[in-house]
Amino acid sequence: MTAVERDAGDGRSADPRSDPRSDPQSGSYIPENAIIRGEDVVKEYETGDTVVRALKGIDFGIGPADFVAVVGPSGSGKSTLLNLLGLLDVPTSGTVRLRDEDVATFSDARATRERKRTIGFVFQQFYLIPTLTALENVEMPRMLDRTPKRTRERARTLLERVGLGERLDHYPDELSGGQKQRVAVARALINDPAILLADEPTGNLDRATGDSILDLFDELRAEEDVAVVTVTHDDYVAAAADRVVNLVDGEVRDDEPMATDPGGGA
């Protein structure tokens, strides 16, 4: 691994010793074959008269089968990063590229298509549709596709894989928190995404179920090359990851201890 000196005109307050973008241990590492990569990404929000800088010029990259944990205190920019990775938002400055295309150039329709093709979401609050059964919830992202048989088979397989083969026809309010979580994971996988974005995927689970989710992630990465990016407060999830993006106050801090405690700093 070659350490490359940063351009003098870069204007960023980055680690002067080496380029972390080439360091596989760094949260700013950008793999060469990255599916999605961000460079010098700034995201600002206007709230009333004040402008909040949620991300202050960070680099990131997700390659196939990567397992990346995003950690940091509340307000450190974790959700903002996840939204950018999920093509739900575009940076204020800097570039986010999906397969070498700048996502800022995408129309809404294009971004929607790319989300469907590339991204699987597991939302923190699951957002299962209460009027649909577990099986239908998993089918939901593909319900408008004219491939009902294939969709149903795939949904059934996924639910069996997350251990809910016996709960196919249950409605969300008939499922426990952990079961809902697993339905949400199965739903995120129905479109065979390249990247699975999971917000606190083990947050509502006991350790055993959490482990089974992590095992599932490992399987998906090994068998289907799915990259997993997860925001987590669980140290053991972060420990299982290939690398950790430690966000503090909108910046990636490789040199600081992981700030997984929600109460610590902001």
Next chain:
Amino acid sequence: MKPLRRLAVQFPTLVLARRNLSRATARTVLAVVAIVIGVVAIGAIGTGGEAFKQDQLEAYEGFGGTATVDPVFYPEEGGEPDTTFTDAEIGRMRRASGGATVLPVVEPAGSFVRSPEGDPLLTVQVRGLGDPGAFYDARAGTIPANWRRSIIVGSRVANDNDIQPGDRMAVLVNGEFERSFRVAAVLEPQGFADPLSADQTVFVPLAQFDDGEYGRAIVRVDPQVRSVDDAAAGIESEFNDRRRTVDVSTVQDQRQQFEQFFATVNQFLIGIGAISLLVAAVTIANTMLMSAIEREGEIGVFRAVGYPKRAVISLLVAEATILGIVGAAIGAPVALGIGAVVNQVLVGDPLAFTDAGLRYVGLGVGFGIVTALVAGIYPAWKAANRPPVEVLG
């Protein structure tokens, strides 16, 4: 595949929409009720109005071949205006009409009738008529063939005053006569379309009048055989060649005028009914807005997992449209039920729906569905355009 599953596969949007509606039952029911009221208002006013029109138009039955001829005079030219027809003119009318029955009518300016008991009958008209038998049928008694000395009484005059054939009544006509007549016959009821208002009239033979001047003439053809319009045109061309001296008016024309007038009134009433659909539209828009706000997280998920805006709009518009369809499906039979009651009361047959009446029910159904659909568009558009990043916490 089970039939329901097949339906779900074909129309996933509709299935999602229907299930969403089942979530907030009370709200859904209220929105449907609003549409039902609108559809019933339009449908029931439409069918009821048509039944009323039919009831009224029945009065024109039997007068299809009838026209009246009135003199046209020009008072501004000074001198004594010619306000009457002579026997000669009546003869010309008969020839010009191509053989229609033309009866001269005397409508005396001052007249007075007493009942058999001697009470004054203030609302009763006196008319002189050539040959009532050519025109009317008797309900009681007989219309004499050679009618010179008796009178013939209209049905309402007879009913109101309990007059029978054989009774005697005093009739006074200013400057002509005052004497007592025997009632020869009571006529069948004729309705309001009769140009001579026979129901309210006591007919006196022309022989009782001296001067041979007639205030109007009445023309009749058998409408099965020939057209009253031809007869009217013949008279018009005979008399109005150089200047307009007679006014010919067919009962058919009056009927059309009545229909037009009635159509205007009915449209006005249906416009009022349509306002209730407008209110329904507001209700549905409100329902859908609330529903979209409650579900904004879910809708954000739909957008996040790759549903295009169009699909979200379709989903919410489908929900609104289902409200409209259900409302219309309930409203149409209710409107028809009300229409059947009105038909029974006015026309005597609950199923006497006219095409126009049924069209109004169809109109209500169509308006109800379209209203709901249109009301759903804005909430749907709004929900679909909400960036998912804003609603997914």
